[in-house]
Amino acid sequence: xxxxxxxxxxxxxxxxxxxxxxxxxxxxxxxxxxxxxxxxxxxxxxxxxxxxxxxxxxxxxxxxxxxxxxxxxxxxxxxxxxxxxxxxxxxxxxxxxxxxxxxxxxxxxxxxxxxxxxxxxxxxxxxxxxxxxxxxxxxxxxxxxxxxxxxxxxxxxxxxxxxxxxxxxxxxxxxxxxxxxxxxxxxxxxxxxxxxxxxxxxxxxxxxxxxxxxxxxxxxxxxxxxxxxxxxxxxxxxxxxxxxxxxxxxxxxxxxxxxxxxxxxxxxxxxxxxxxxxxxxxxxxxxxxxxxxxxxxxxxxxxxxxxxxxxx
Amino acid sequence: xxxxxxxxxxxxxxxxxxxxxxxxxxxxxxxxxxxxxxxxxxxxxxxxxxxxxxxxxxxxxxxxxxxxxxxxxxxxxxxxxxxxxxxxxxxxxxxxxxxxxxxxxxxxxxxxxxxxxxxxxxxxxxxxxxxxxxxxxxxxxxxxxxxxxxxxxxxxxxxxxxxxxxxxxxxxxxxxxxxxxxxxxxxxxxxxxxxxxxxxxxxxxxxxxxxxxxxxxxxxxxxxxxxxxxxxxxxxxxxxxxxxxxxxxxxxxxxxxxxxxxxxxxxxxxxxxxxxxxxxxxxxxxxxxxxxxxxxxxxxxxxxx
Numbered sequence: 001x002x003x004x005x006x007x008x009x010x011x012x013x014x015x016x017x018x019x020x021x022x023x024x025x026x027x028x029x030x031x032x033x034x035x036x037x038x039x040x041x042x043x044x045x046x047x048x049x050x051x052x053x054x055x056x057x058x059x060x061x062x063x064x065x066x067x068x069x070x071x072x073x074x075x076x077x078x079x080x081x082x083x084x085x086x087x088x089x090x091x092x093x094x095x096x097x098x099x100x101x102x103x104x105x106x107x108x109x110x111x112x113x114x115x116x117x118x119x120x121x122x123x124x125x126x127x128x129x130x131x132x133x134x135x136x137x138x139x140x141x142x143x144x145x146x147x148x149x150x151x152x153x154x155x156x157x158x159x160x161x162x163x164x165x166x167x168x169x170x171x172x173x174x175x176x177x178x179x180x181x182x183x184x185x186x187x188x189x190x191x192x193x194x195x196x197x198x199x200x201x202x203x204x205x206x207x208x209x210x211x212x213x214x215x216x217x218x219x220x221x222x223x224x225x226x227x228x229x230x231x232x233x234x235x236x237x238x239x240x241x242x243x244x245x246x247x248x249x250x251x252x253x254x255x256x257x258x259x260x261x262x263x264x265x266x267x268x269x270x271x272x273x274x275x276x277x278x279x280x281x282x283x284x285x286x287x288x289x290x291x292x293x294x295x296x297x298x299x300x301x302x303x304x305x306x307x308x309x310x311x312x
Numbered sequence: 313x314x315x316x317x318x319x320x321x322x323x324x325x326x327x328x329x330x331x332x333x334x335x336x337x338x339x340x341x342x343x344x345x346x347x348x349x350x351x352x353x354x355x356x357x358x359x360x361x362x363x364x365x366x367x368x369x370x371x372x373x374x375x376x377x378x379x380x381x382x383x384x385x386x387x388x389x390x391x392x393x394x395x396x397x398x399x400x401x402x403x404x405x406x407x408x409x410x411x412x413x414x415x416x417x418x419x420x421x422x423x424x425x426x427x428x429x430x431x432x433x434x435x436x437x438x439x440x441x442x443x444x445x446x447x448x449x450x451x452x453x454x455x456x457x458x459x460x461x462x463x464x465x466x467x468x469x470x471x472x473x474x475x476x477x478x479x480x481x482x483x484x485x486x487x488x489x490x491x492x493x494x495x496x497x498x499x500x501x502x503x504x505x506x507x508x509x510x511x512x513x514x515x516x517x518x519x520x521x522x523x524x525x526x527x528x529x530x531x532x533x534x535x536x537x538x539x540x541x542x543x544x545x546x547x548x549x550x551x552x553x554x555x556x557x558x559x560x561x562x563x564x565x566x567x568x569x570x571x572x573x574x575x576x577x578x579x580x581x582x583x584x585x586x587x588x589x590x591x592x593x594x595x596x597x598x599x600x601x602x603x604x605x606x607x608x609x610x611x612x613x614x615x616x617x
Contacts, residue, residue, distance in 0.1 A: 041430055046350015047375050054378075055371035067359035071351050074358075126345055127499075134498040152459055154531035155485055179483045181459050195435050226593040226600075227458035289530040296530075 028111035065125030157233035162241035174281035198265035328423035344440035369429030454487040461537035466545030478585035496567040548579040
């Protein structure tokens with residue numbers, strides 16, 4: 001493994017944004033709609049409703065479904081009031097009631113006085129949790145900015161890096177001319193979506209733009225059409241362009257497989273030395289196709305070794 | 313159609329330690345949701361989701377240890393008797409005396425991992441969602457054109473595979489011919505893939521089955537794509553009025569996920585591959601908020617001033 005690049009930052013959204021996004025009904029604690037959510041995880045309180053508060057997940061959104069309601073209503077009036085008060089006093093960021101369930105007027109009062117937003121949806125618990133989790137995962141995805149150019153070549157997401165002036169944007173232009181797509185030039189935003197997917201996108205300001213030395217800023221969609229850009233791609237390969245160093249040995253067989261880690265994802269890494277007369281865009285196309293072959297279990301080096309073995 | 317995987321597949325994938333109940337490893341998993349039992353440990357079993365994997369983190373184990381020995385035995389027995397597919401203990405927690413006993417008795421796998429509860433739950437969720445994603449097979453061709461996932465439908469013989477070939481010739485990528493497997497990954501995402509048997513293959517009338525990777529190289533195929541646009545090819549009908557302006561935005565629905573829909577009438581002399589390319593590019597413009605019809609209406613409105 002080559003290097004770990006971190007510097008990712010946590011993001012937040014407010015309860016109010018959730019209320020708008022999912023058209024939730026606000027039953028109490030309106031003053032606390034500014035509460036911030038930092039965790040994509042959701043929690044259905046169980047033991048908390050019985051008065052057990054060790055390891056209380058303060059950072060998560062809490063949901064009350066059918067099971068929780070049915071438990072709450074199995075308690076006598078007095079106990080119910082006490083438990084609800086104790087539970088809300090722990091101050092979860094917000095509590096969402098599902099299936100439009102009714103009958104907890106007292107809970108709304110406690111939420112109001114404790115400043116905990118109490119929200120309601122008519123959707124079923126599992127379905128709503130699925131949607132909410134997908135939304136939070138996207139909105140709260142950890143992200144980082146990388147200096148580079150991101151392109152999608154034959155459906156393979158490639159992050160091109162290298163020092164300023166080495167020709168990253170120029171190589172991207174060659175690739176666009178060959179029918180591939182630009183995602184972002186100069187500043188690439190990487191997002192960790194779920195434990196396995198690393199997504200690259202632009203930052204909004206540089207969408208469609210490519211900065212070419214001498215020519216200036218060009219709009220790729222206007223020049224090449226909307227088939228020449230895309231908003232995001234999964235990142236499959238990290239490609240470093242470096243000046244040719246005559247004193248260095250470059251592995252032309254691919255004996256050593258290298259990876260780079262961005263946020264939580266390991267990405268295959270290759271380095272292409274630049275020298276006049278080498279057509280870099282063609283090399284990148286080949287790297288992309290070869291990546292796909294390897295994904296399918298084909299490795300030319302392994303086959304070469306086998307052929308040699310057969311001869312011996 | 314819901315696919316099935318077993319507890320054994322999970323043990324293999326996540327390297328869980330099997331603490332007890334090996335005999336139950338062939339238990340099928342049918343639900344992609346996980347459950348952290350809470351109220352169940354207090355003896356409350358209404359709406360207990362016994363079809364779900366039960367995950368026990370620090371909170372749950374710590375609660376169990378706050379009970380008396382006798383209570384603990386009863387509560388654990390109670391939940392194991394409900395026969396969930398398996399229990400997973402996180403953070404390498406030890407001292408699970410009654411759990412081991414009842415899980416062996418009832419043949420329910422008791423698994424252990426060193427990972428933290430939230431982390432393993434997130435990984436499990438991801439894995440189960442993919443493996444158990446609702447899936448249907450439809451008669452169609454799936455391609456990726458300029459990064460836009462396209463489903464081509466239409467009656468047998470209308471030329472879906474031939475159209476796919478033209479698109480591959482133009483540098484786009486095949487995902488699946490004839491039979492496309494559609495998976496719902498989340499409430500808004502539909503993925504299209506092949507069914508393994510037809511991987512790389514395109515069936516052309518007269519020529520036969522061809523292998524796209526051998527003919528056009530690896531850049532002409534991909535394993536799966538998000539499906540963005542559903543295109544129906546239909547024979548040109550003299551009596552039908554075809555909307556060439558795009559007044560009406562239509563949608564198709566697969567597995568409860570909505571996908572934009574367009575219908576392209578087929579007539580000799582129309583270059584359908586070019587039309588599909590344009591549909592893909594136009595879909596992208598639409599995503600970015602541009603609509604040619606709106607601009608046209610604005611221009612004409614100004615003309616009236």
